[in-house]
Amino acid sequence: MSGKVDPQLFDDLTWRGLIHQTTDENLPKWLTEGPRVVYAGFDPTAHSLHVGHLVALLTLRRFQKAGHRPIALIGGATGMIGDPSGRSDERNLLSTEELESNVQSIHQQMQSVLKFDDSQGAMLLNNFDWMKGYGYLTFLRDIGKNFPVNVMLSKDSVKSRLERTDSGLSYTEFSYMLLQAYDFVYLNKYHDCTLQIGGSDQWGNITAGIDLGRRMHGATLFGITSPLLTKKDGTKMGKTADGAVWLSPEKTSPYAFYQFWLNVGDEEVGTCLRYFTDLPKETIEELDQSRSEDAGRRESQKKLAEEVTRLIHGEAGLTKAINATETLFQGGPIENLTDKDLLEIFHDVPRAQIERGQLNQGELTIIDAFVVAGLCSSKGEARRLIDQGGARINNEVVSDSQKNLSPDDLASESVIVLKKGKKKFALLRCE
RNA sequence: GGGGGGUUACCCGAGCGGUCAAAGGGGCCAGACUGUAAAUCUGGUGGCACAGCCUUCACAGGUUCGAAUCCUGUACCCCCCA
CATH class of the missing domain: 1.10.240.10 (Tyrosyl-Transfer RNA Synthetase)
Incomplete structure (x- = not known):
């Protein structure tokens, strides 16, 4: 690793609003003194990362671009436990098979954001690799011994859960903090990692790791948290009505x-x-x-x-x-396009098959068409939609709910484009 | 163990023998405005063969010409006394 780092990094992060808290006031200066190894953790609870993971991932990228070395830590072990931070209820545990498959695909996704290639590039590690062989008794003696319960109880993530009367906190989740703390210490010992970043809900876990490093090895470790991004109405960023926005093109086109x-x-x-x-x-x-x-x-x-x-x-x-x-x-009617064009453009739009004969005979009502295409869950809903002027065929409003579809309604060789309201589309394809 | 209250549509919540497919609010859907916004306004929001019919008010039975509303039993929840 070359000894040069971008001295502007911390200022840039600050200007971007990415600094919520830091564990040490000398951290900005410390960052300019040489390349550091920095890590952020990602729970492999799903097959793909989503927009919510992006802040941490991109922050790692910023560190890498500034000359530091990032570690993306996949929580194969901690993901089996579930982080109670910011959660109001107990997590479901994942099977090892699910985790393994999730880890694979997440690794894949990270490659467009971080450079893993050269020997000084980013590292992708899975804490399952060092946790799986750790015996319970050994862990309690080595790690647990360093955790005063009164300190653990005073962490916000634990406290808020204990204050809730409608959901408890299992011993398993309570122990999560020890695992994450140990990750930091492990990464410090074997990969020279000295900085952990994460969302502001990770503060407790990060400081736990810093404390543990000091107690076990006298190490000096650092932490930075970023604000959690919320929308004006207080809801989390990255969710739509349909759920999370995924990075995987299979899940979110x-x-x-x-x-x-x-x-x-x-x-x-x-x-x-x-x-x-x-x-x-x-x-x-x-x-x-x-x-x-x-x-x-x-x-x-x-x-x-x-x-x-x-x-x-x-x-x-x-x-x-x-x-x-x-x-x-664009607003205008959809025409002069081929099947190929339409199927490409409407790649991720729901589609349904209809019989060519039905269309030729004029047997398919427009109401049925909207139901078959999945845009309406009942005929009554389809009727209302049409009566209220929210239904379009090939981007042209249809107002007659008695209408039947005919071959004239095809936008291309075999495709009819249905639209509900302003943003919801579906395709009908006749064979 | 004794006494009382509750269970209504996606959620909250009114209804307490007929005029109840069930007030109101939230959410959601659509329309207007606009910027594919926000805010606001309007309409809609069980199903269907849609001026009509069918199935809903925890569940099962009963009373009645007629029940979400009354009675009996069952399940779950809450409160008070022991």
């Missing part, structure tokens, strides 16, 4: 991913630009300025969506997302 960022509210978009893009300060401040003059142009949202989508899905994914967006929201 590049189009849907792009749309998520494009729809970020004016109040949040400034923060998002700072958190989720590498855009320099000047560019972001220009966008702030532009937004205060005419937020309706949505330059900030477009730039944000573009940057983040490119990072996660690459240039090709971004192009697809933009093409689909333009087609879907």
Whole structure:
């Protein structure tokens, strides 16, 4: 590792609003003195990372770009336990098979964000590797001995759970902190790691690791937490009505991913630009300025969506997302497109098969079409939708709920595009 | 063990013999406005063969011309006394 690091890193993080708390006032100076090994943990509780993981992942990336060495720690062991921090109820435990498969795919995803290639590149470690052989008695003697219960009880993550009367805290979850603390100490001992970053809900776990390092080895360790990103209404960022926004293109298509960022509210978009893009300060401040003059142009949202989508899905994914967006929201009728075009643009839109004969005979009512396509859960709902003017075929409003579909309604060789309201689409495809 | 209260649509919650598919609010869906926003306003929100019919008010029975509403039993929840 070259000895050079970017001395601006901490200032940049501060300007971006990514610093919530630090464990030591000398930390900014300490960071400029040479390359450090920094780690953040990711629980493999799902098959894919989601937008909620992105802040930590991108912060690791910023450290890497500034000349430090990141470790992405996958919590194969801790994921079996479940972190009680910020949770109101007990987690379900995952099987080892699920965990193993999750770890694989998460590793895959991280490669577009961190550079793992060279010998000084990022490291991906799984704490299951060093925890699996750790005996209970040994662990209690080595690690547990260093944890005063009164200190553990005073941690916010534990305290808040104990104060709830409607859900308890199992001994298993209570022990989570020891495992994460030990991770830090382990990484320090074997990989020279001296800094842990995480969301502000990780403060308790991070300081536990720092305390443990000092008690066991007299090590001096550091920690930084970032604010948890919430929307104006207090709900967590990264969730839509349909659930989490995933990084995996199988779970959230590049189009849907792009749309998520494009729809970020004016109040949040400034923060998002700072958190989720590498855009320099000047560019972001220009966008702030532009937004205060005419937020309706949505330059900030477009730039944000573009940057983040490119990072996660690459240039090709971004192009697809933009093409689909333009087609879907240009407003005019959908025509002069081929099956291939439509199926590509509407890649992740739900679709249903219908019989060609049904269409030719005019046997399919428009009400049934919306139900079959899954846009409406009952015929009554479909009827209401049409009566209220919220139903479109190939982007043209249909007002007659008695209408039957015919071959004239095909947008291309075999596809009919149904639309509910402004943003929900479905395809009917006749064979 | 004794006494009292409760269980209503996705959620909260009114209804306490007919006019109840069931007030009100939240959520959700759609429309207007707009920027594919926010806020606001309007309409909708059990199903269907939709001016009508069918199935709903914890569950099972009963009384009645007629029950979410009354009675009996069952399950679950809460409170008070022991």
